[in-house]
Amino acid sequence: MAKFIINGGKPIGGTFHPRGNKNAVLPMLASCLLTDQPIILHNVPLINDVKVMLQLLESIGVEVALEDHTLTLCAKGLRTTELDAELCAKVRTSILLAGPLTARHGGATIYPPGGDVIGRRRLDTHFYGLRSLGADISTDHAFRFKAGPLTAWKMVFDEASVTATENVMMAATLAEGTSTIYNAACEPHVQDLANLLNQMGADISGIGTNNLTIRGVGKLHGAEYTVQPDFMEVGSFIVASAVTGGTLTIPDAGEPLVQQVMQRTFSKLGVEWTRTGRTLVVPRQTERCIRPDEGNATPKIEDGIWPAFPSDLMSVSIVLATQTQGTALFFEKMFESRMYFVDHLMGMGANIIQCDPHRVVVIGPTRLRGSKLTSPDIRAGMALLIAACCADGESVIHNAQVIDRGYEAIEDRLAALGADIVREH
Ligand SMILES: CC(=O)N[C@H]1[C@@H](OP(=O)(O)OP(=O)(O)OC[C@H]2O[C@@H](n3ccc(=O)[nH]c3=O)[C@H](O)[C@@H]2O)O[C@H](CO)[C@@H](O)[C@@H]1O
Numbered sequence: 001m002a003k004f005i006i007n008g009g010k011p012i013g014g015t016f017h018p019r020g021n022k023n024a025v026l027p028m029l030a031s032c033l034l035t036d037q038p039i040i041l042h043n044v045p046l047i048n049d050v051k052v053m054l055q056l057l058e059s060i061g062v063e064v065a066l067e068d069h070t071l072t073l074c075a076k077g078l079r080t081t082e083l084d085a086e087l088c089a090k091v092r093t094s095i096l097l098a099g100p101l102t103a104r105h106g107g108a109t110i111y112p113p114g115g116d117v118i119g120r121r122r123l124d125t126h127f128y129g130l131r132s133l134g135a136d137i138s139t140d141h142a143f144r145f146k147a148g149p150l151t152a153w154k155m156v157f158d159e160a161s162v163t164a165t166e167n168v169m170m171a172a173t174l175a176e177g178t179s180t181i182y183n184a185a186c187e188p189h190v191q192d193l194a195n196l197l198n199q200m201g202a203d204i205s206g207i208g209t210n211n212l213t214i215r216g217v218g219k220l221h222g223a224e225y226t227v228q229p230d231f232m233e234v235g236s237f238i239v240a241s242a243v244t245g246g247t248l249t250i251p252d253a254g255e256p257l258v259q260q261v262m263q264r265t266f267s268k269l270g271v272e273w274t275r276t277g278r279t280l281v282v283p284r285q286t287e288r289c290i291r292p293d294e295g296n297a298t299p300k301i302e303d304g305i306w307p308a309f310p311s312d313l314m315s316v317s318i319v320l321a322t323q324t325q326g327t328a329l330f331f332e333k334m335f336e337s338r339m340y341f342v343d344h345l346m347g348m349g350a351n352i353i354q355c356d357p358h359r360v361v362v363i364g365p366t367r368l369r370g371s372k373l374t375s376p377d378i379r380a381g382m383a384l385l386i387a388a389c390c391a392d393g394e395s396v397i398h399n400a401q402v403i404d405r406g407y408e409a410i411e412d413r414l415a416a417l418g419a420d421i422v423r424e425h
């Protein structure tokens, strides 16, 4: 099992280039199954989840060619539509193969997906959507999908699930007639996927809203597309720089609107930056204070579906608050187990009250001490890495491969910006 050894106290700064968005590229990999022509993707992050998805695709006959960060996929001739159970269990997005396989190949056998263990992760909305389009689905130890040509349906999702929206939207591109998904998720990665699908010949409108209209087309074709920068990486590196006293420039930090959503919350936590188009500069800020709400009330940082603050940035934001003057309440509304990692921060010296599984109060600033830690999930792992970078002394973070699921060569990229970090096996 790999681990990271970090000696804290070094400023993290310089120029940072985020990789492509993990949660955009993973469904894009699944979308290659909707056509027999090549899909070329640029800015593909070389992360573990991508590697597993590529193994899954290759195992059923997709041709895969990777050169640097450009990937070419061609699903011309598939050997099978049955996936390997162990591989399915390694990533959440294995379930995203269901929609495309059912729409273009008449069915699939898929096993329960994996992904971060951060609370219950439902699939009900996926099944509702695919059944609405005419798929017959049985679910015991395997999920078996069967369908003739899919037919459009007007759907109302019970929750704005990111992956369910992606799965059902992909399937609906090839259904006969016009489908609508009301209460769809509209996170930047859902939009990125929809834009790729439109380049492949799909007819999706309402992109960026919670009401999608998908006019089915007979066939999709190949496309070439650049994955948008990962705003979880952008947010994580902003925090890493702010808490270690660095100055950071990010030449392509993504769409201004995406940056604005992050800035709304980070500025409450005392981090300011300047934005010029897609470029972002975070200056060194020594005296950072949590900004109280009107009437001097303790601010509440809560996550939610887009354009609320993303759940995947909650963990790094908690670390930021431990290094900022003031008090903030964090309310994680989506996942039941995401907050438990604060135990590790408390062990390092942070002043945190865990009220219940969903809420913690952070009182900052506190000096952190280097510790022996274990990464429970991708984002908590990254948060602990950042905490270790600003702590006194040495920290060891076990379970490095969990962080590798979502961040490419994280130790090299942090070290290039000044962190003292090495990987050991
Ligand atoms: C591969 C991928 O893209 N993973 C992301 C995706 O996971 P994923 O698509 O699995 O997450 P979902 O959007 O389905 O939902 C996450 C959890 O929140 C609950 N829920 C969701 C919506 C809602 O309105 N109310 C509610 O309570 C769901 O029951 C579920 O337990 O979206 C999550 C939420 O942005 C992110 O943390 C994950 O990184």
Ligand SMILES: C=C(OP(=O)(O)O)C(=O)O
Residues within 6 Å of the ligand: 022, 023, 091, 092, 093, 114, 115, 116, 117, 118, 312, 378, 379, 406
């Ligand atoms: C929870 C996450 O990923 P997944 O849904 O793939 O487990 C994440 O990216 O933070």
